[in-house]
Amino acid sequence: MCLTAHFIDDDWQYHKRILNFRQVPNHKGETIGKVVESLLLSWGIDKIFTLTVDNATYNSGTVTYLDRITKEWGASILGGEFAHEMLCTHCEPYCDGRYDKFKACVEKVKIASKGCVCLDVPIRWNSTYMMLENAEKFQRAFERLRVNDAQYIHYFFDDGNGKKILGPPDFEDWDNVKVFVKFLKLFYEVTLRFFGSLYVTSNVFFHELCVMKIELTNLCESEDPLLSMMAKDMHEKFDKYWGDIEKLNLMMFVAIVLDPRYKLRFLNFWFTKWNPRAVAKNMTKKVKKTFVRMYEYYCDCDGYSNGQGQDGSSSNNVETRPVQDPHALVKSICKMHLAADSLESKLEVERYLVDCVEEDSPNFCILNWWKVNSSKYRLLLKVARDVLAIPLSTVAFESACSTRGRVLDPF
Structure with missing residues (x-):
């Protein structure tokens, strides 16, 4: 088994690190989960944002085990809610x-x-x-x-x-x-x-699904009977795996929202195009709610929930000297906190969503965009840093042992 970690550093560079190779005694989900747990603890890692695994049956048990363990650690983002898995001629x-x-x-x-x-x-x-x-x-x-x-x-x-x-x-x-x-x-x-x-892949997943669905739909109508037959069979499998958008990990959609070229309107358009209007509307609301929840989580971690700004200074400007009416002080602190929370938190999310989308170009780099706009979205960029680091597939990790090219040194 190969365990890798993906992250984006403070300079907005994308990294993949192989944490360890480990033989597992069997392929039971809990056994693999325990091995992963020990490797994480040996590296001092007590947070898992998402876990990318292949579609082997035993991996469901692995994810269930790790979900329970990380909740006991109490350090995972949003309680680990989104930490589940995201594939002949002779x-x-x-x-x-x-x-x-x-x-x-x-x-x-x-x-x-x-x-x-x-x-x-x-x-x-x-x-x-x-x-x-x-x-x-x-x-x-x-x-x-x-x-x-x-x-x-x-x-x-x-x-x-x-x-x-x-x-x-x-x-x-x-x-x-x-x-x-x-x-x-x-x-x-x-x-x-x-x-x-x-490179970042989480923000391209939905676009590729759109391309595949459009192409498969067109190929189903091909005049070539062989091509049409294959396309119809593949379209059926595609719908079985990807057709129900409500079963997909919402973080994959949040990644699209964090792409300034597309945002929420792009998702809503394709949701509406391929699903009943009620389903599309519900999914758009779910994605936005998850997006806001992620942002509020980082607001709490950053001190805005208790009236503290990023520099640790008081954001409510309430004097700390004794006052005659303590009840008035309590009310004043609460009022100032709510005002600061509205200005510093919710408005930043709404401002991002209503701002004009960026022009797409072959040279567009999403990480560079967030780096340039870090002062404009001081807290939202923390959401982007974690979500955009999510890998879509495990195949590239497994190819570290491929004979087609040496990736690891002899050690």
Whole structure:
């Protein structure tokens, strides 16, 4: 098991740190939860904002255990309420063993690509797309191999266990490969953006869902029967996993609100477009309420709840000398606190939401924007720092052990 921490520092730089690797005796949720707990305590970490895990069944038990433990610690944001989890042609094996003959065919048909075919890896999410995308470039080489190499045909007689294989790919198969590549490219590109580990990803999740839903809807109406069939099947799975927005972690939507290019209006538009008006209205209210609750939590932590500003100075200007009427003092302190709370807390949230959205551009950096505007939103930036640090996927962490590139040093 690999445990990593993600955070944004005071200079608004995004960081990922591997805390530890640890063998687990079994894959029971509570067992893994106890291991995670011990690792956190060894690092002196007593707060978990969110926990990103994969969709293995045992992880539900892990999250339940950690949710209970962190509530006992009493230090998690909003009581840990949002700390829950937030995913084949047969010719390539032949070429893998007979590379020289295949390379000769590539040269004969004058294919200029410097790459080469790659094998499908069942446990890697992107390997099917990469395999087919590479194979398509070498279609003419495979066709030449079929003519020049008798062993190529013989390879497809059986699978080594006496079971007959369908044969080498023909023209119809290659047409189907083109369809598959077109279909899988959408998910490949979206997944790449989801699985980034060196930049902020929490504020792109909803946009990618929108792109996928629109593309799947369009592909369902494709005139190509194979493409349409795959799209309808995928659309059904998409709706099963992402369709009920009320079951998704609200922090993922708060991240969109904290993107100054979109804010709450962007969410409300797409909620309304894809859901009944009542559902959309309710979800928009839920997201805004969670956003405000997060802000109020940081206000309390920062001292505004007891009339203290960020510098520790009194914000109510009530004299501390003795007064004749203590009841009047109590009323005055309360009145001043409510006024300060309204000005310093709620107005900052409302001001952010009603301010004009920023113009989108290819070079826009959300962390740099918050850094520049830190004096304008003194407390709201603390919400942004924690929410924007949430990673969307665990896959990038697991790739630390990938043989495709060394990430860890020998130690």
